[in-house]
Amino acid sequence: MKKTREPGTPPGEGFIPLCVPCVEGNEWKYVKVCLDTNWVSSAGPFVNRFEKMVSEYVGTKYAVAAVNGTAAIHLSLMLLGVGPGDEVVTSDMTFVAPANAIKYTGAEPVFIDPDYDTFQMNPGRLYDFLDKKCRKGKLGLVNRDSGRIVKAILPVHILGHCCDMEAINAIAEKFSLPVVEDATEAFGSKYAGKLAGAFGKMGIFSFNGNKIITTGGGGMLVTDDRKLAEKAKYLTTQAKDDSIEFIHNEVGYNYRLSNVLSAIGCAQMEKLDDYIVRKRKIASTYNKRLGTIEGVVPMSEPEGNESTFWLYTVKIDKKKFGMDRKELMKKLAGERIDSRPLWQPMHLLKAFESSPYVGEGVSTLLKKLCISLPCSTGLKRDEQARVIRAISAHAGKKR
Numbered sequence: 001m002k003k004t005r006e007p008g009t010p011p012g013e014g015f016i017p018l019c020v021p022c023v024e025g026n027e028w029k030y031v032k033v034c035l036d037t038n039w040v041s042s043a044g045p046f047v048n049r050f051e052k053m054v055s056e057y058v059g060t061k062y063a064v065a066a067v068n069g070t071a072a073i074h075l076s077l078m079l080l081g082v083g084p085g086d087e088v089v090t091s092d093m094t095f096v097a098p099a100n101a102i103k104y105t106g107a108e109p110v111f112i113d114p115d116y117d118t119f120q121m122n123p124g125r126l127y128d129f130l131d132k133k134c135r136k137g138k139l140g141l142v143n144r145d146s147g148r149i150v151k152a153i154l155p156v157h158i159l160g161h162c163c164d165m166e167a168i169n170a171i172a173e174k175f176s177l178p179v180v181e182d183a184t185e186a187f188g189s190k191y192a193g194k195l196a197g198a199f200g201k202m203g204i205f206s207f208n209g210n211k212i213i214t215t216g217g218g219g220m221l222v223t224d225d226r227k228l229a230e231k232a233k234y235l236t237t238q239a240k241d242d243s244i245e246f247i248h249n250e251v252g253y254n255y256r257l258s259n260v261l262s263a264i265g266c267a268q269m270e271k272l273d274d275y276i277v278r279k280r281k282i283a284s285t286y287n288k289r290l291g292t293i294e295g296v297v298p299m300s301e302p303e304g305n306e307s308t309f310w311l312y313t314v315k316i317d318k319k320k321f322g323m324d325r326k327e328l329m330k331k332l333a334g335e336r337i338d339s340r341p342l343w344q345p346m347h348l349l350k351a352f353e354s355s356p357y358v359g360e361g362v363s364t365l366l367k368k369l370c371i372s373l374p375c376s377t378g379l380k381r382d383e384q385a386r387v388i389r390a391i392s393a394h395a396g397k398k399r
């Protein structure tokens with residue numbers, strides 16, 4: 001296990017972190033209300049209020065709070081009846097959480113390569129898998145190779161941008177499969193005028209410390225389906241059939257977010273629109289300034305989308321730039337500037353070595369080329385200028 005900095009130790013003078021929370025609103029005030037009134041646990045007015053704020057923002061009828069995004073994904077899969085002997089089709093280029101959540105149910109993930117330009121699940125590869133590698137069986141769509149039943153599609157909107165939901169939903173409809181969006185990295189991002197998380201049967205958000213808004217740790221499941229929302233709340237609160245006599249007819253989970261953390265969430269929600277403006281401004285400045293450097297390819301925003309650019313990422317073309325992204329990361333670290341590579345493609349991880357992968361190595365190529373740059377909502381102009389100057393200084397040639 002490799003460690004970076006010891007948790008709790010300050011990074012020191014002049015360090016520019018990758019993506020840290022911004023706490024400058026009513027967080028302290030709302031948390032104080034929880035502590036003063038003794039509503040500190042998973043019951044309390046802020047949990048309901050946070051759910052209402054999120055569902056109204058996203059435009060879904062219901063929202064159910066959870067302890068974190070991973071738990072909310074796990075919950076969504078249980079609600080769809082995913083279990084041992086099933087498969088769930090998901091993105092190969094993602095943080096590991098959705099793949100882990102699929103495994104919690106006893107099902108197997110099937111990893112779909114990303115599109116080279118958008119980094120998101122490639123709908124063409126998804127279609128190829130469902131059309132060529134699967135057949136219709138009595139219990140649903142069956143993967144011809146594994147014999148397992150394909151139960152759902154779980155596209156992951158990575159880095160603050162959206163998957164091509166029009167194409168994915170059309171494919172899902174053709175093969176009669178439900179879609180759960182892992183929108184944990186795309187809270188507030190729009191695709192064709194509609195917010196991420198509102199396209200599938202369910203959508204999932206995370207309020208982890210590095211997300212656009214944070215509760216320290218937290219998650220949310222959104223849906224238009226009343227029955228799913230009710231069942232979600234039931235399962236997240238230990239499946240209480242009679243909370244006075246302690247009757248439980250099903251196995252439940254202790255997955256509900258606390259009132260204290262929801263209070264932070266309510267305060268953060270009040271700032272979300274402002275944070276999105278800031279994120280987009282940071283991205284636009286990077287695009288303008290880095291886009292002129294030979295060998296630096298900014299992540300583009302597909303037409304009709306309005307992304308939050310949650311984690312601003314560029315491709316580094318070694319031949320044109322003069323060094324690869326690993327060397328650049330080292331140089332930036334030397335100048336106290338944080339940066340991060342993309343995640344390992346899921347199909348290359350030991351934990352998922354037996355899971356099917358559909359693709360031609362695009363995720364592996366992106367992993368090799370990409371680097372994410374500092375883009376906290378609180379990033380100051382002079383800090384961003386320092387990042388841009390540092391990258392420019394290491395560039396071989398200007399365009």
Ligand SMILES: Cc1ncc(COP(=O)(O)O)c(C=O)c1O
Nearest residue numbers: 068069070095097098184206208
């Ligand atoms: C794509 C993706 N899915 C799921 C999660 C899990 O969210 P959480 O950390 O709240 O469990 C994260 C982030 O942490 C993520 O980036």
